[in-house]
Amino acid sequence: SAAWSSAPTQSLHDAERGLVYVAALLAFLLLVESATIHDLLGGVAAGAVLVCGYSLGERLLATSKISTDVVSGTRLNEPLGYTNALGILAAIGVLLSLGLAVHARNRVERALWASATPLLLAALALTESRGAVVALAAGLGVLVVVEARRAELVAAALVLSASGAAALLSTLRATSLRSANATPGQLSSAGARLTLALLVLMLASALASLAIGPLAARLRRQRLSWMVPAVFALALTCAAAVGVLGVDRALGPRVDYWRVAWHEFVQNPWLGSGAATFFQYSLRAGMPVAVLDAHSLFLETLAELGVLGLLLLAAALVVPLVAAVREHEHSLASVSLGAYVAFLVHAGLDWDWEMPAVTLTGLLVAVGLLVAARVDRDTIAIGLTARIGVASAALSVAVIALALRLLVD
Structure with a gap:
């Protein structure tokens, strides 16, 4: 979203944080077994x-x-x-x-x-x-x-x-x-x-x-x-x-934050104003105290990345829930699901996404759901093609992260 963002540098910082989450999720999915x-x-x-x-x-x-x-x-x-x-x-x-x-x-x-x-x-x-x-x-x-x-x-x-x-x-x-x-x-x-x-x-x-x-x-x-x-x-x-x-x-003041986020969404409903632009918009909206975040992952995503961004986020976050519905055998699936639902509920009420300690905690319990729902729980021999694919994905993430850092600097 940095291409159309009114705050491209901040948007790139948001992208960097997102890459950290993706990398951590992939790493634990590879490491954790049933x-x-x-x-x-x-x-x-x-x-x-x-x-x-x-x-x-x-x-x-x-x-x-x-x-x-x-x-x-x-x-x-x-x-x-x-x-x-x-x-x-x-x-x-x-x-x-x-x-x-x-x-x-x-x-x-x-x-x-x-x-x-x-x-x-x-x-x-x-x-x-x-x-x-x-x-x-x-x-x-x-x-x-x-x-x-x-x-x-x-x-x-x-x-x-x-x-x-x-x-x-x-x-x-x-x-x-x-x-x-x-x-x-x-x-x-x-x-x-x-x-x-x-x-x-x-x-x-x-x-x-x-x-x-x-x-x-x-x-x-x-x-x-x-x-x-x-x-x-x-x-x-x-x-x-x-x-x-x-x-x-x-x-508290969250209702005011959410109202501003909704107005930002109405102005750019499809693609939003760009990641990390809520702060600038809140300044223009004349809020008594400008805040960096809308205190709701879902409303802030809707405001900054539009309908398309919210749909992509929802699709990613719902995967562990689908895995939980599918999994009926693993004894700890219910525990993971309860903790993951708590994370999602709170993310809708606060700016947890900007707190790696909280978001990574939520993603780790999501890993528990995803791993529990694997069809084949036995050890799988990874062939050459799969190894090349994983290595290429890791290299791509590293290249993108480096490119973002160079752009920001």
Whole structure:
């Protein structure tokens, strides 16, 4: 789109980022096999735990006043720099940890994933990200509907709900950790109390996970439909979480951003104004505060790349969903689908596409769906023609990336 863009340099930068995503997706599709999907999702979940743990640790161990900024205020945002990005990462981590606890290969692994949920929920609470809560609810809903081992899922949710709720309440009650006016002494005291509480809750979750198997076996003997109680519990939990985080603030200024994006689309409906032009258009539209992104991947794509661009994006993003519909055998397909749906929902509410940490996380769980749906899951011998094709594709991506960098410079 740089050819017709009003901001060709920025459009080329967007193209570079897109190439990174394509290259990462292709690389993992080549590396991951059906037998290693569990390891892939485990790695993604572990990454989410590490990032959220680092961010939470910085706040809990703070020795000086909490720094604030215009966008995030005192909400948790490091090391990503954007609070909603950290929120969706925590939400995806919760979904993956819950799913991996259900599909754990042994008791130790189940205990480890169960113990991660209080930490992830505490981080999510300190981001106060409403969009992440909505995405988490959507992902949980999908997981409940498609999970073949629904008894285990319901058992895990019941077993871990107490420690999860306690982690949320303990975090939200530690108001000093969300106040710019809190003194170092207050921060230290609140941080120490919450640290101790989370450690106890993580240990309790690990021990409680031992009851998932026996409880699931007991639940299977009941003649009740799992859908009704599971969905009811899900709706109740998410409604409470949204209420705590403040639904009264609704979508904030996003409606204004979306309105500007729609007007930009109306002016250039077929091909758009070019990638990364929303900022310039928002300046011309007279917005009080100009923003770089429309806070919606789909509306921004429609505005900048027109109907054609949105159709191409939708075609690419729907492929993993089609793969999920096609796949009925792999046990972790439901877990990947729940996490991927959460990513898509949040991408429609924020500028996740410009955050590689979030987008690559979403693409990695999509890889899990694509690999699970492969018709032939056995090792395939790659012939000379295929090798040449893959090498040519990789070389083409490298040449295009170099050309874009030269054009930008």
